[in-house]
Amino acid sequence: MTDSAPQPTPKRIAALSDPIPTQPPRSQWLDVWDQFKQHRGALIGGITFLVIILAVLVGPAVWWVDAQYLPKGREFINLRDTRPIYVALWDNAAKVDWAHPLGTDNLGRDTLARMMSGGRVSIAVGLTAMLLSILLGTLIGVVAGYFRRMDGVLMRLTDLFLALPLLPLILVASLLFRETLSAIFGVEGGVFVLVVSLIGITSWMHTARIVRGDVLALKEREFILAAQSIGTKPKYLVIRHLLPNVMSPIMVSATLGIAVAIITESALSFLGFGFPPDFPTWGRLLNDSVDRMDLYPERVLWPGLAISLTVLSVNYLGDGLRDALDPRIRGR
Amino acid sequence: MLDQPIVDIRELRVEFQTRGGTVAGVENVSFTVKPGETVCIVGESGSGKSVSSLSLMRLIEFGGGEIAKGQLLFNREKGGEIDLAKATQDQMRKVRGNEIGMIFQEPMTALNPVFTVGRQLTEGLRVHRGMTAAAAEKQALELLREVRIPEPERRLKQYPHELSGGMRQRVVIAMAMACRPRLLIADEPTTALDVTIQAEILALMDRLKRETGTAVMFITHDMAVVAQMADRVVVMFRGNKVEEGPVEQIFNNPQHDYTKALLAAVPKLGEMRGKAAPEPMRLLGAENQRIAPIPGTDQRLLTVSNLTTRFPVRGGFFRRTVANVHAVEDVSFTINKGQTLSLVGESGCGKSSAGRSILRLVEPMGGKIDLDGVDVMALDTNQLREARRDMQMIFQDPFASLNPQMQLMDQVAEPLRNYDIASGSEISDRVANLFDRVELPRSFLRRYPHELSGGQRQRVAIARALALEPKLIVSDEAVSALDVSVQAQVLNLMMELQAEMGLSYLFISHDMAVVERVSHYVGVMYLGRIVEIGPRAGVFENPQHPYTKALMKAVPIADPARRKSEKDLNFKPIPSPIHPVGYEPAPSVYREIEPGHLVLTTDSGY
Amino acid sequence: MLTFTIRRLVLSVPTLLFISLVIFLLLELAPGDPMAQVPLTVPPDVKEKMRQALGLGEPIHIRYVKWLIQFFWIEPQVLFDHIFGTSFADGKLRVISWQTRSPVMDLVVQRLPQTLWVVGVAYVLAVIIAIPVGIYSAYKQYSIFDQFGTFITMIGFSVPPFFTGPLMVVIFAVNLHWFPSIYDTTLVVDDLESLGKQIRQMFLPVMVLALQITAQISRFMRASMLDNFNQDYVRTARAKGMSEYTVVMVHVLRNSLIPVVTVIALGIPSIFGGAIITEQVFAVNGIGQALISAIQANDLPMVQTLTFIFAVLIVVFNLIADVLYGVLDPRVRYD
Amino acid sequence: ERGKDGNVSIIYWQAPSILNPFLSGGTKDIEASSLVLEPLARYDDKGEMVPFLAEEVPTIANGGVSEDLTTITWKIKPGLLWSDGTPVTSADVKFTAEYCMHPEGGCAQLSFFDGVQTIDTPDDLTVKVTFNQPKPNPYGPFVGGQSPIIQKAQFENCLGSKAPECTQQNFNPVGTGPFKVVEFKPNDVITLEANTNYRDPDKPAFATVTFKGGGDATGAARAVFETGEFDYAWNLQLAPDVIAKMEAGGKGKAITGFGPLVERIEVNLTDPSPSLDADTRSTRKAPHPFLSDIRVRQALSMAIDRELLVEVGYGQAGKPTCDLVPVPDNYAAKNDFCFKQDIEGANKLLDEAGWVKGADGVRAKDGVRLSILYQTSTNAVRQDFQALIKDWWTEIGVETELRNVSASVFFGGDPGSPDTFQKFYADVEMYANTFNGTDPQQYLAAYRCGQEPKPESQWQGENINRFCDPAYDALIDELARTGDIAKRGEIAIKMNNMLTKDSHTIIGLVHRGRVSGQSNTLGGHVLNVWDSELWDAANWFRKQGS
Numbered sequence A: 001m002t003d004s005a006p007q008p009t010p011k012r013i014a015a016l017s018d019p020i021p022t023q024p025p026r027s028q029w030l031d032v033w034d035q036f037k038q039h040r041g042a043l044i045g046g047i048t049f050l051v052i053i054l055a056v057l058v059g060p061a062v063w064w065v066d067a068q069y070l071p072k073g074r075e076f077i078n079l080r081d082t083r084p085i086y087v088a089l090w091d092n093a094a095k096v097d098w099a100h101p102l103g104t105d106n107l108g109r110d111t112l113a114r115m116m117s118g119g120r121v122s123i124a125v126g127l128t129a130m131l132l133s134i135l136l137g138t139l140i141g142v143v144a145g146y147f148r149r150m151d152g153v154l155m156r157l158t159d160l161f162l163a164l165p166l167l168p169l170i171l172v173a174s175l176l177f178r179e180t181l182s183a184i185f186g187v188e189g190g191v192f193v194l195v196v197s198l199i200g201i202t203s204w205m206h207t208a209r210i211v212r213g214d215v216l217a218l219k220e221r222e223f224i225l226a227a228q229s230i231g232t233k234p235k236y237l238v239i240r241h242l243l244p245n246v247m248s249p250i251m252v253s254a255t256l257g258i259a260v261a262i263i264t265e266s267a268l269s270f271l272g273f274g275f276p277p278d279f280p281t282w283g284r285l286l287n288d289s290v291d292r293m294d295l296y297p298e299r300v301l302w303p304g305l306a307i308s309l310t311v312l313s314v315n316y317l318g319d320g321l322r323d324a325l326d327p328r329i330r331g332r
Numbered sequence B: 001m002l003d004q005p006i007v008d009i010r011e012l013r014v015e016f017q018t019r020g021g022t023v024a025g026v027e028n029v030s031f032t033v034k035p036g037e038t039v040c041i042v043g044e045s046g047s048g049k050s051v052s053s054l055s056l057m058r059l060i061e062f063g064g065g066e067i068a069k070g071q072l073l074f075n076r077e078k079g080g081e082i083d084l085a086k087a088t089q090d091q092m093r094k095v096r097g098n099e100i101g102m103i104f105q106e107p108m109t110a111l112n113p114v115f116t117v118g119r120q121l122t123e124g125l126r127v128h129r130g131m132t133a134a135a136a137e138k139q140a141l142e143l144l145r146e147v148r149i150p151e152p153e154r155r156l157k158q159y160p161h162e163l164s165g166g167m168r169q170r171v172v173i174a175m176a177m178a179c180r181p182r183l184l185i186a187d188e189p190t191t192a193l194d195v196t197i198q199a200e201i202l203a204l205m206d207r208l209k210r211e212t213g214t215a216v217m218f219i220t221h222d223m224a225v226v227a228q229m230a231d232r233v234v235v236m237f238r239g240n241k242v243e244e245g246p247v248e249q250i251f252n253n254p255q256h257d258y259t260k261a262l263l264a265a266v267p268k269l270g271e272m273r274g275k276a277a278p279e280p281m282r283l284l285g286a287e288n289q290r291i292a293p294i295p296g297t298d299q300r301l302l303t304v305s306n307l308t309t310r311f312p313v314r315g316g317f318f319r320r321t322v323a324n325v326h327a328v329e330d331v332s333f334t335i336n337k338g339q340t341l342s343l344v345g346e347s348g349c350g351k352s353s354a355g356r357s358i359l360r361l362v363e364p365m366g367g368k369i370d371l372d373g374v375d376v377m378a379l380d381t382n383q384l385r386e387a388r389r390d391m392q393m394i395f396q397d398p399f400a401s402l403n404p405q406m407q408l409m410d411q412v413a414e415p416l417r418n419y420d421i422a423s424g425s426e427i428s429d430r431v432a433n434l435f436d437r438v439e440l441p442r443s444f445l446r447r448y449p450h451e452l453s454g455g456q457r458q459r460v461a462i463a464r465a466l467a468l469e470p471k472l473i474v475s476d477e478a479v480s481a482l483d484v485s486v487q488a489q490v491l492n493l494m495m496e497l498q499a500e501m502g503l504s505y506l507f508i509s510h511d512m513a514v515v516e517r518v519s520h521y522v523g524v525m526y527l528g529r530i531v532e533i534g535p536r537a538g539v540f541e542n543p544q545h546p547y548t549k550a551l552m553k554a555v556p557i558a559d560p561a562r563r564k565s566e567k568d569l570n571f572k573p574i575p576s577p578i579h580p581v582g583y584e585p586a587p588s589v590y591r592e593i594e595p596g597h598l599v600l601t602t603d604s605g606y
Numbered sequence C: 001m002l003t004f005t006i007r008r009l010v011l012s013v014p015t016l017l018f019i020s021l022v023i024f025l026l027l028e029l030a031p032g033d034p035m036a037q038v039p040l041t042v043p044p045d046v047k048e049k050m051r052q053a054l055g056l057g058e059p060i061h062i063r064y065v066k067w068l069i070q071f072f073w074i075e076p077q078v079l080f081d082h083i084f085g086t087s088f089a090d091g092k093l094r095v096i097s098w099q100t101r102s103p104v105m106d107l108v109v110q111r112l113p114q115t116l117w118v119v120g121v122a123y124v125l126a127v128i129i130a131i132p133v134g135i136y137s138a139y140k141q142y143s144i145f146d147q148f149g150t151f152i153t154m155i156g157f158s159v160p161p162f163f164t165g166p167l168m169v170v171i172f173a174v175n176l177h178w179f180p181s182i183y184d185t186t187l188v189v190d191d192l193e194s195l196g197k198q199i200r201q202m203f204l205p206v207m208v209l210a211l212q213i214t215a216q217i218s219r220f221m222r223a224s225m226l227d228n229f230n231q232d233y234v235r236t237a238r239a240k241g242m243s244e245y246t247v248v249m250v251h252v253l254r255n256s257l258i259p260v261v262t263v264i265a266l267g268i269p270s271i272f273g274g275a276i277i278t279e280q281v282f283a284v285n286g287i288g289q290a291l292i293s294a295i296q297a298n299d300l301p302m303v304q305t306l307t308f309i310f311a312v313l314i315v316v317f318n319l320i321a322d323v324l325y326g327v328l329d330p331r332v333r334y335d
Numbered sequence D: 001e002r003g004k005d006g007n008v009s010i011i012y013w014q015a016p017s018i019l020n021p022f023l024s025g026g027t028k029d030i031e032a033s034s035l036v037l038e039p040l041a042r043y044d045d046k047g048e049m050v051p052f053l054a055e056e057v058p059t060i061a062n063g064g065v066s067e068d069l070t071t072i073t074w075k076i077k078p079g080l081l082w083s084d085g086t087p088v089t090s091a092d093v094k095f096t097a098e099y100c101m102h103p104e105g106g107c108a109q110l111s112f113f114d115g116v117q118t119i120d121t122p123d124d125l126t127v128k129v130t131f132n133q134p135k136p137n138p139y140g141p142f143v144g145g146q147s148p149i150i151q152k153a154q155f156e157n158c159l160g161s162k163a164p165e166c167t168q169q170n171f172n173p174v175g176t177g178p179f180k181v182v183e184f185k186p187n188d189v190i191t192l193e194a195n196t197n198y199r200d201p202d203k204p205a206f207a208t209v210t211f212k213g214g215g216d217a218t219g220a221a222r223a224v225f226e227t228g229e230f231d232y233a234w235n236l237q238l239a240p241d242v243i244a245k246m247e248a249g250g251k252g253k254a255i256t257g258f259g260p261l262v263e264r265i266e267v268n269l270t271d272p273s274p275s276l277d278a279d280t281r282s283t284r285k286a287p288h289p290f291l292s293d294i295r296v297r298q299a300l301s302m303a304i305d306r307e308l309l310v311e312v313g314y315g316q317a318g319k320p321t322c323d324l325v326p327v328p329d330n331y332a333a334k335n336d337f338c339f340k341q342d343i344e345g346a347n348k349l350l351d352e353a354g355w356v357k358g359a360d361g362v363r364a365k366d367g368v369r370l371s372i373l374y375q376t377s378t379n380a381v382r383q384d385f386q387a388l389i390k391d392w393w394t395e396i397g398v399e400t401e402l403r404n405v406s407a408s409v410f411f412g413g414d415p416g417s418p419d420t421f422q423k424f425y426a427d428v429e430m431y432a433n434t435f436n437g438t439d440p441q442q443y444l445a446a447y448r449c450g451q452e453p454k455p456e457s458q459w460q461g462e463n464i465n466r467f468c469d470p471a472y473d474a475l476i477d478e479l480a481r482t483g484d485i486a487k488r489g490e491i492a493i494k495m496n497n498m499l500t501k502d503s504h505t506i507i508g509l510v511h512r513g514r515v516s517g518q519s520n521t522l523g524g525h526v527l528n529v530w531d532s533e534l535w536d537a538a539n540w541f542r543k544q545g546s
């Protein structure tokens, strides 16, 4: 209602006419986007994240070196432990090779290629685990908030999951499900499903709590009552009225969830649980290189930076989304 | 000296930087306030009333505003005139609270929830008067007495949430008056309050003003309050002052179109005297208005008997029900087809609960509800859903009762979809027709609620309720949150629909003037019971129950000639509706004064 | 309030029992065996005897009940004995760790100081830094300070400790020799010099942890302050002529701290739980490290007890956070 | 002079959790306790036996061992004192045996007391051990770091099921070694001080020892080589380039020694296919579909470049090997048939055997594809090996799937877990194994037919490959009967070859040495791979001028 130009209507005098919005109808998502654009950090974060995703998705098509390729014979000795080319800037004696811009690891595998295929896994894990955790969290939060009777039980369940230790859980789950899963999804697919589900089911609690709180508050809003009085069935009440209105905390949880999942997967790899050894992920690349950190700092730095940058950009994205989705802030 | 104004606002312009560019909250406003005078500033929502007052306090900066132009000359007690628009924040701190006091609209949120009343009261005294804690406390006590708060000693140690709305507003007033400011700014101090409390607060302010000689700048959109309080009136419209003058002149001889329209839109208590049936208001500028009484029929549509709704209060270790909130207690009434029954009463007396109980949105404990032959209480979930096609509800807050995330079209179409009444293009046709019906442009179909003004939203809500072509609409304070002018339009709309479609309304409101305008029958509620019910004329012209009488007395009338005086008011504090489990209240017994006009004889607590 | 607290406490007993059962079953199901660390040169039949000696021969429900009794009945007696010099627990079998054959609780008591020192100091430090930073960023929203603070806190969120940890070790311990790379638990702080040593050896892990925690709390603080700056009572306070300092540091702060304090309380269990990765990286012999090594050694009684204590802390501090909320916010009264 | 050199600090990245070697099989615990507890005799760095508490090592020659090999008689040095000042007597020795042999005690070193029938103590300084059958190698009990002597007075009430309750004793055993425990923080740090009652008045040179545990090998190496915070670091399983780089730090150097530890690939001779039911899978009921073909096994071995493996994984601390028993000389076959990688030969061999490459490059015969699941424990070097070997095997048309399992699961014998090395639900697996002391008899005897892990034995058993050859079993029995050292060597070499060269059941990869880190200022230490590394702690001293 920013415009104040009185609208001349034939029927009513100017003073009493309602101001009619002059702008074309716009969905509130456009508003959100407008506000989002204001947040420079979020914009940069969003773009960075997109670039990273593109790099790991499209990168291998451009940089078609096989991440698993091992040089043969004598070449092996020549090619292993190549430094990134930029090292040549300050160290003439350094072993560098334009064919391996980021160098190779101690077995001669191309670091750039490994970074890209590792990133694909890490980000895929982040995204899917986040989806799972959001799904679970929303479901449990909505049920707990909407159906009073379930509230106590579900909140205690949340306590339980908060208390469960992740590592033994991973061990148990891989004991129980690994063979079945790898029969269904293949070896790597099986581990992927396993890791993703575990991260997912151990990280939904936060979302659930927030969603529950919001649903409790929403339940008191009049439009829910109105929806009931126009005969909306509970199913649609939840889908049409509750869910869209808890989207903003969910979206924020989602961005944080990606970050948490990427870090958790990396931490698991770091502690030696997770994917098979020849299946690079950023966490594993980092973990495997910590030993040689002072010899080949780039092997720690690049995956470390990749993880941090991804998480950082996603966090900024979440920050901006929170501002953009909060009608109080957006209104300003 | 006396003629010299305390404040002289000259060509004030206040701007806000928003995403959509610079917005002027106030475009060009000038007026003065003289010592000992009450200047009322009126205008519709968003006209810049608050912005003007906040600029005067230089608080506007904290809200993102900026005084772009103009002078705010303030006559200081010592040291002559100062232009507040150019004063430093340091200087302002000495003025604020000390020389200018301010009262805000929302008593619920204006106090800091985590500090005691005493602490918040003494703060200003200690800063501005340099008092010791003990002295300030004594002074605070004195202030509380002045604003007539019962048991002031105890209040000092209480937290804001432990006080009722009226008491809180008194605390806010006491705080504003603490340092004996020369100017008191009151920004809609009574809008959020009940009539009875409003009357008391208005009387209190009037007395304080008289006793201390403080000048008052009183902001409101309620013309009745203006008539009650003002010496002079400033009318604002979309950021500009459009008219200014002594109160009688404004009411009797308004010059500007807007002022005229505004006054025409204000329902005045007593206006309907002698008219048999309600009729739409004559609004300025609306041509070819059909002003015809709406008689309705004598056919019964809804019969409610002995309706009782209680909310359990759980407590103790096992969270058993330890008490009940007796929200609705043995209430009976009937509504005829095409007629309106209004329920009036103070906040918390159970009006909404009664309305919701009829739709079984809250589950009543007992009683019978018969809607056109359907025993609503006996229905199961599915049947109830079917039955709700015949009764719909409109809610108070147009901002809260629409889903902010759905297009208007979908919101209005939702009931149609829910009951499979229409499908495909038929839906959009019907929705478009409904929009026509509530006089909304069809271009709004694809818009979202936040793009609309309050009145427009309320029309959407009405359209949604109409979609199912119900027989009964429960309107729970449907117009209370709207500006007077908008309120009048919505009221007229509702009445026109009633005339055309033969709708029945259960009209819930706390505004006596509005109720008088729209009702065929009126029920007065107090503490869960109807204490008096009957034809409008009977209840308004011949009130019998002491509570009804007190209520009538408290209502300010939009006519400066009919001001109320403080001694007319005598309200008792409302007793708690919470009773321990096992408490069985006596049944409601009524005395019939004239045909259909019943007065409660059971002790209602008043 | 009291009823509320007692009620929640009583309700938490079945919850905790259930949690303990779930943990027990989980660990029971987990693959792995306490014999994994015994060299391959020890023949299988000897290993089998060793397993029997650990009590692994007994059926699972008996072991669970035994653990319950030991944890809930005997260990409290030991504590009681320890405090009052009585001897109720004499000769009763306590929860014994398989790795060390000593009571788990003794190990916990031995480990706790390091964890409390490192994680606790990091936490306290983080809180002390985070709150002013949060206040100031909120007060000067979108200022350079706020932007910079946001950036730093985002870094704190985003850079995992398993990256910063080794990085710091290499930079500060290996290359610069400023700090030791290994935490010395035998150091007794009794004079200035040893205090200096203690500070030096705590510095890196505390830094890594504090960065993370500061990030979280200051974000919270900022958001909470921003929420409150928009409240009406702030305007009231200003209208009274209060100085900006009073407005921010008294009126707004007090309100903003309510949710933050509960968040801080909710984070306390993690102090006792230790920071697994940080302790691992910096070789701080704390609880977190005990947990991970117990997991690796399949020391079930130890893992069970540690995770359960952690669960208790989570449940208790959940409750404490709720109660705190009620205490700090006069509007909230539980009954 | 005792105590003149102040403090020495030792770091074991695996932290000791108990100081009673009988209750823990863990090397870390045994080594830590060897600072305090001593056996009657030890192996020295050359694998030869030297007396410690005993006056001399009993042999047939000096009459200490009976001609029929059924008794051995030890003489304790006179005048020995426990660190609490009481004298060491034969009763303590006898008690030690009782302690370990108690049926409920769960003694980890029980195998050292195999066959012990009675122990007599004719006098305070004489112990006579009688075996229930002739023992060609009677130096099991009371010899080496694993079976030291504990004090009777201290452990008297800790027999059997009471053993774990004696926390104080287990954490602070009274011993005869150069140091005694001041404080023991399990899994963390031990502080020790010189034993004032130690038999040599001039030793040890260090007054105190700080024995730190925990962290990882990298951190431990760094602390010795680069920061100089520690004097000695044990078992630095790190890649050679890492160690070399750290050594450049200049504070210390790596020392290596070669025991009988061999990193090998074990071939599963039975079928681990998940489609089989639990009773059949990986048991002798189902022979392996293609690994039972010796030519496939041989080809797998031929494709491996062991020298490269050594270079990538161990450097100075490893040598290529084809054998199961690489040392001591007397027992070592010293095969070299596998040293040269021969991909071509391997391909040819497989071609001859009828395994033909399919379109995907994987060989198959009669619908059986050469597709291998290759598992090992989680460990950086092993994962590098896996990657390399997978690559080589791909070149000979063998498809490989890699799996690494957390060591705590892999080496734990949990019959419920599918991932233990005993269960062997994989086609090949890689790990290292060794034997105690200098005699491989027991080690070789493990491959007896029927001793494989199987459901009936709760998957316990040492014949991991499910090897079964009556000729081999006969050799086992013969070895057990033979006393003559040269003869024993011959038999052992024959057995070694049956498992490696002749059948390629065990594919030796690397003979691994032990790498430890020693500060440049630490003197007097000789790395000993046959016993505890800290065996000579009494001789350690701080080098002057540093």
Ligand SMILES: Nc1ncnc2c1ncn2[C@@H]1O[C@H](COP(=O)(O)OP(=O)(O)OP(=O)(O)O)[C@@H](O)[C@H]1O
Binding pocket: A001, A332, B016, B017, B018, B023, B024, B025, B026, B043, B044, B045, B046, B047, B048, B049, B050, B051, B052, B063, B064, B065, B221
């Ligand atoms: N913080 C702000 N940012 C942007 N615009 C503002 C802000 N505050 C007020 N405005 C604009 O200033 C105009 C005047 O607002 P103001 O609050 O003075 O209205 P009002 O007359 O007090 O209305 P009400 O009766 O609803 O209180 C409005 O059009 C509003 O859009």
Ligand SMILES: Nc1ncnc2c1ncn2[C@@H]1O[C@H](COP(=O)(O)OP(=O)(O)OP(=O)(O)O)[C@@H](O)[C@H]1O
Binding pocket: B311, B312, B325, B326, B327, B345, B346, B347, B348, B349, B350, B351, B352, B353, B354, B510, B577
């Ligand atoms: N869901 C509920 N649970 C418990 N108590 C309730 C509930 N709804 C209403 N009440 C109580 O019932 C009484 C009547 O409430 P109701 O909302 O019907 O009053 P009202 O007349 O509509 O007031 P207002 O004018 O403020 O809307 C009040 O004391 C209120 O606190």
Ligand SMILES: [Mg+2]
Binding pocket: B049, B050, B051, B187
């Ligand atoms: Mg206003």
Ligand SMILES: [Mg+2]
Binding pocket: B351, B352, B353, B476
């Ligand atoms: Mg109401």
